[in-house]
Amino acid sequence: xxxxxxxxxxxxxxxxxxxxxxxxxxxxxxxxxxxxxxxxxxxxxxxxxxxxxxxxxxxxxxxxxxxxxxxxxxxxxxxxxxxxxxxxxxxxxxxxxxxxxxxxxxxxxxxxxxxxxxxxxxxxxxxxxxxxxxxxxxxxxxxxxxxxxxxxxxxxxxxxxxxxxxxxxxxxxxxxxxxxxxxxxxxxxxxxxxxxxxxxxxxxxxxxxxxxxxxxxxxxxxxxxxxxxxxxxxxxxxxxxxxxxxxxxxxxxxxxxxxxxxxxxxxxxxxxxxxxxxxx
Numbered sequence: 001x002x003x004x005x006x007x008x009x010x011x012x013x014x015x016x017x018x019x020x021x022x023x024x025x026x027x028x029x030x031x032x033x034x035x036x037x038x039x040x041x042x043x044x045x046x047x048x049x050x051x052x053x054x055x056x057x058x059x060x061x062x063x064x065x066x067x068x069x070x071x072x073x074x075x076x077x078x079x080x081x082x083x084x085x086x087x088x089x090x091x092x093x094x095x096x097x098x099x100x101x102x103x104x105x106x107x108x109x110x111x112x113x114x115x116x117x118x119x120x121x122x123x124x125x126x127x128x129x130x131x132x133x134x135x136x137x138x139x140x141x142x143x144x145x146x147x148x149x150x151x152x153x154x155x156x157x158x159x160x161x162x163x164x165x166x167x168x169x170x171x172x173x174x175x176x177x178x179x180x181x182x183x184x185x186x187x188x189x190x191x192x193x194x195x196x197x198x199x200x201x202x203x204x205x206x207x208x209x210x211x212x213x214x215x216x217x218x219x220x221x222x223x224x225x226x227x228x229x230x231x232x233x234x235x236x237x238x239x240x241x242x243x244x245x246x247x248x249x250x251x252x253x254x255x256x257x258x259x260x261x262x263x264x265x266x267x268x269x270x271x272x273x274x275x276x277x278x279x280x
């Protein structure tokens with residue numbers, strides 16, 4: 001199944017039209033949207049391929065992409081609407097994942113509206129799209145409510161601060177993300193979105209290959225300094241002429257992040273409830 005170009009107004013970065021007219025997205029688009037590594041997403045699809053192919057054949061294609069070393073190819077799984085929604089149900093229901101679900105639904109609905117047969121009137125098209133969107137949003141709301149209940153039931157009787165031995169402990173993002181049952185990249189992306197940390201990008205020449213390679217560094221905003229520690233890496237290549245650092249989380253930061261994630265989850269649930277009422 002080969003993807004074809006679509007008008008810019010139909011959000012081609014999320015949904016495209018295949019040659020046979022089917023609306024599709026792919027595993028790399030979804031991985032990028034939820035801040036996860038593509039290899040993990042496509043492995044999830046392959047491991048559950050029988051489930052996905054209940055909704056049609058999954059096509060695996062080579063998609064070119066540009067790197068510092070030139071054009072390369074990656075294998076992507078092309079998914080129809082039902083397969084994409086099934087994949088999203090396999091994801092941990094973080095705020096980033098929930099927001100991407102809503103954007104993906106809107107993209108499918110918008111694409112369908114623009115490509116629908118003109119035999120239907122504008123009001124009929126709008127009504128059909130609204131009904132479908134309401135159905136999907138109801139499914140998402142049910143998932144969010146279940147996740148919120150799970151967090152409340154499974155909440156520990158002690159705070160993160162009580163879990164760790166000393167104030168001098170330096171916790172990795174992976175460790176904190178694991179306790180929240182979410183991916184490390186998802187946690188970083190969430191904290192960036194909420195204004196807790198920021199990501200800087202630079203580049204350097206690799207001593208091994210001689211090629212220009214990207215560099216990334218995470219730092220905390222001033223009002224969040226008690227929650228993070230910058231561990232300097234004197235042996236690492238310099239970042240923009242400075243000693244590079246790795247950002248770690250303090251025990252107080254881990255506790256604050258846990259509280260914030262719970263609050264954000266409740267706010268997202270409330271937002272969905274308001275959206276559902278307004279749609280009604």
